[in-house]
Amino acid sequence: MRNTFVATLAELAERDPNIWLLCGDLGFSVLESFAAQFPDRFLNMGVAEQNMAGVAAGLALTGKTVFIYSIGNFPTLRCLEQLRNDVCYHGADVKIVSVGAGFAYGSQGYTHHAIEDVAVMSALPGIEVFVPADPAETRSIVRAIAASRRPSYLRLSRAGEPELSGEPLAGLHRPRWLRSPPADVCVLAAGPIAGACLEAARLLPGNISVASVPCLKPIDDGFVRRVAGQARLIVTVEEHILRGGLHAAVSALLAGERSRAPVVGLGIPEADKLSVAGDRDSLLASAGLGPQAIAERIEAALRAL
Amino acid sequence: MSNTPDINDFAKRIRAHALRMVHAVNASHIGSCLSMADILAVLHTEVLRLDPTDPANPDRDRFILSKGHATAILYAALAERGFFPVSELETYCRNGSALTGHVSHGVPGVEASTGSLGHGLPMAVGMAIGLRADGRKSRVVCLLSDGECDEGSNWEAILFAPHHKLDNLIAIVDFNKIQSFGRVTEVLNLDPLADKWRAFGWHVLELDGHDIGALRAAFAGIPAVAGKPTVIIAHTVKGRGVSFMEDRLEWHYKSPNVDQLAQALKEIGA
Numbered sequence: 001m002r003n004t005f006v007a008t009l010a011e012l013a014e015r016d017p018n019i020w021l022l023c024g025d026l027g028f029s030v031l032e033s034f035a036a037q038f039p040d041r042f043l044n045m046g047v048a049e050q051n052m053a054g055v056a057a058g059l060a061l062t063g064k065t066v067f068i069y070s071i072g073n074f075p076t077l078r079c080l081e082q083l084r085n086d087v088c089y090h091g092a093d094v095k096i097v098s099v100g101a102g103f104a105y106g107s108q109g110y111t112h113h114a115i116e117d118v119a120v121m122s123a124l125p126g127i128e129v130f131v132p133a134d135p136a137e138t139r140s141i142v143r144a145i146a147a148s149r150r151p152s153y154l155r156l157s158r159a160g161e162p163e164l165s166g167e168p169l170a171g172l173h174r175p176r177w178l179r180s181p182p183a184d185v186c187v188l189a190a191g192p193i194a195g196a197c198l199e200a201a202r203l204l205p206g207n208i209s210v211a212s213v214p215c216l217k218p219i220d221d222g223f224v225r226r227v228a229g230q231a232r233l234i235v236t237v238e239e240h241i242l243r244g245g246l247h248a249a250v251s252a253l254l255a256g257e258r259s260r261a262p263v264v265g266l267g268i269p270e271a272d273k274l275s276v277a278g279d280r281d282s283l284l285a286s287a288g289l290g291p292q293a294i295a296e297r298i299e300a301a302l303r304a305l
Numbered sequence: 306m307s308n309t310p311d312i313n314d315f316a317k318r319i320r321a322h323a324l325r326m327v328h329a330v331n332a333s334h335i336g337s338c339l340s341m342a343d344i345l346a347v348l349h350t351e352v353l354r355l356d357p358t359d360p361a362n363p364d365r366d367r368f369i370l371s372k373g374h375a376t377a378i379l380y381a382a383l384a385e386r387g388f389f390p391v392s393e394l395e396t397y398c399r400n401g402s403a404l405t406g407h408v409s410h411g412v413p414g415v416e417a418s419t420g421s422l423g424h425g426l427p428m429a430v431g432m433a434i435g436l437r438a439d440g441r442k443s444r445v446v447c448l449l450s451d452g453e454c455d456e457g458s459n460w461e462a463i464l465f466a467p468h469h470k471l472d473n474l475i476a477i478v479d480f481n482k483i484q485s486f487g488r489v490t491e492v493l494n495l496d497p498l499a500d501k502w503r504a505f506g507w508h509v510l511e512l513d514g515h516d517i518g519a520l521r522a523a524f525a526g527i528p529a530v531a532g533k534p535t536v537i538i539a540h541t542v543k544g545r546g547v548s549f550m551e552d553r554l555e556w557h558y559k560s561p562n563v564d565q566l567a568q569a570l571k572e573i574g575a
Contacts (some may be wrong), residue, residue, distance in 0.1 A: 039394055040438065041438075043434075043469075045465065046461075046464070046465065047460035048464070048465065049327070050457070050458035050461055051427045051430070051458060051461035051462050053427070054426075054427025054428045054430070054431060054458065054462065055427050055430050055431035055434065055462070055465070056431060057427075057428050057430070057431060058417075058427065058429060058430060058431020058433075058434075058435065059427035059431035059432070060429070060431070060434040061416070061417070061429075061432060061435075062363075062432055062433070062435030062436055062439065063363070063435065063439075064435055081421055081424075082424060082427070082458070084415070085418065085419075085420075085421055085424055086369055086424055086427070086428055089418055090410060090417065090418065151347065199347045231396075280486055
């Protein structure tokens with residue numbers, strides 16, 4: 001995903017001389033080609049995220065489209081007030097790109113797990129929030145936000161994510177069906193966890209549809225309402241805590257609807273104990289987000305209907 | 306400069322505006338306004354290349370007030386400069402006014418909203434990089450308070466700017482020696498402040514921030530060293546120009562009453 005991001009950005013930067021990339025001294029083996037191709041529009045800001053965000057805002061206010069890149073919590077939480085005041089309040093054309101969504105950094109431990117970032121970033125004014133599920137979505141979204149002239153948050157996983165089956169992305173803010181049109185059970189997923197949802201759907205009998213929801217702000221209201229009116233059960237799945245992510249957005253949207261399917265949220269439990277080592281799959285399994293666990297939780301929810 | 310208003314007179318007028326503005330709405334930060342009045346007067350009468358009739362001209366100089374709490378006197382300077390009618394200063398901090406108590410880019414002539422300290426200099430650095438990349442002659446001037454030199458974000462920017470040889474960047478520290486809750490030497494000592502900036506690679510000028518001649522000479526000579534950003538450490542007096550406000554912490558918060566306003570206006574000769 002991160003390689004798709006930077007390759008797409010390089011294609012765009014060839015045509016658009018206003019595109020800049022700033023990194024917080026991270027991106028080894030990922031950003032070198034961009035840096036070599038566009039030395040005048042690449043800045044390694046050092047390990048200084050507050051300055052990176054402020055500089056990005058200032059640079060954007062001179063007419064540039066500025067991407068800032070670092071790991072999970074660093075270009076987001078570490079410099080949150082700069083993003084709020086300098087970037088978003090000024091409507092600066094800055095794209096915050098984080099790599100290592102959820103448990104992508106596995107055994108690196110708690111500091112490197114980005115599990116509250118969507119909630120925090122979604123709270124900022126005027127920002128759009130994107131959580132692509134695969135490289136194809138990443139490519140489309142990077143192209144679109146490079147031209148959007150507004151602040152965006154792009155939450156990337158890491159490397160090696162497979163292309164998922166299903167229809168192509170129809171629009172920047174539109175969900176994408178990965179498996180069948182709306183059915184009895186509709187799984188809405190944000191990010192590469194959608195792959196686990198597809199596996200879970202295959203484990204289950206009956207008609208289970210899966211959609212990737214790559215844009216969490218603004219969420220596609222019409223799509224969610226339509227699905228909620230047709231399905232018997234909606235299950236949201238995300239590599240993030242339930243507070244402030246996909247589940248929260250879908251639930252808030254549907255809260256006032258008279259007739260709609262119930263919404264079950266599957267996400268990462270809020271941290272209350274020491275993080276242990278483990279690769280992404282292992283940590284997801286512990287959080288009940290492996291394919292088997294997702295299937296079992298969907299079955300349990302169906303039984304409870 | 307034959308066509309610019311007299312600098313001392315400009316300083317006097319913006320001091321008077323600021324005093325009336327904070328008095329009218331019982332606002333804080335008059336001491337912080339008065340310490341930077343002379344700096345603003347020099348900047349706005351003969352340093353900053355700005356055109357109030359073309360405020361978005363890409364070749365303009367940029368000025369960022371990082372000590373955004375002292376905005377009353379910046380609004381006054383912008384009004385005097387012609388960015389909006391002086392009469393609008395009367396709306397400062399009133400319901401529905403664009404003139405908020407911390408500087409707002411909703412006001413004509415204001416480049417950036419600040420108020421949380423430690424934000425202005427990184428933004429100024431970004432502007433300096435962008436303007437240089439575009440080959441523009443514009444300079445970026447950022448005015449900081451001494452208290453906000455406590456913020457780590459500033460030191461990230463102070464480290465960064467010389468590394469990238471941003472000689473189109475000018476920082477000014479309004480070093481009035483009093484921060485929000487006490488004297489700088491007692492809260493978190495900055496001394497030796499000039500040496501710190503020097504050690505980070507800046508060209509450092511130290512002067513009396515109320516000496517119009519020294520300020521003019523300093524700005525006229527920038528960049529004194531090609532490839533280096535410049536910082537002007539301006540030694541100032543909080544509340545400068547009003548005897549009972551000078552060097553007094555409480556005028557970070559208090560607003561002059563009717564009698565005090567009259568006395569203050571008399572003292573500054575307005």
